[in-house]
Amino acid sequence: MKQTFITKISDEMDDYPEFTQADFDRATFRIKGQPVSKDVWQKAVHTKVKKQKISITLDPDVLAYFKAKADGKGYQTLINAALREAMLKEHFKDDLRQIIREELKHA
Structure with a gap:
């Protein structure tokens, strides 16, 4: 960061x-x-x-978590990074499933 x-x-x-x-x-x-x-x-x-x-509504405990983690500064950047990580994990899971399906077809 x-x-x-x-x-x-x-x-x-x-x-x-x-x-x-x-x-x-x-x-x-x-x-x-x-x-x-x-x-x-x-x-x-x-x-x-x-x-x-954008405008987004977050639960108070979620917002408090990111603000505390960022020490009150840059919490939006941390939220963006967490969302990006979740997005990339989802893509990774989809890609991994596709690779496994292809490998099973050839086995």
Whole structure:
């Protein structure tokens, strides 16, 4: 699992001005150096990331388990990994059954 380390920098050490919503509203979104609309840029980002945002309802104990395992950070990544593992095991079982059937035919 990827770990992120954050170093707290005091305001006195920060030379950069604070960004406001107005600054972000004036931003120019670019893809490969070409200006694009915010909607086009957001679609490109989502396509590049290749993840979909969904809403899911989980039992409280399941959510608590993953949050505790992730120490409160990155629990969604752990849930995704658990789902991927279950998916891959299912594919593995199907492939194994097919191989066994083929081997039994030739025996």
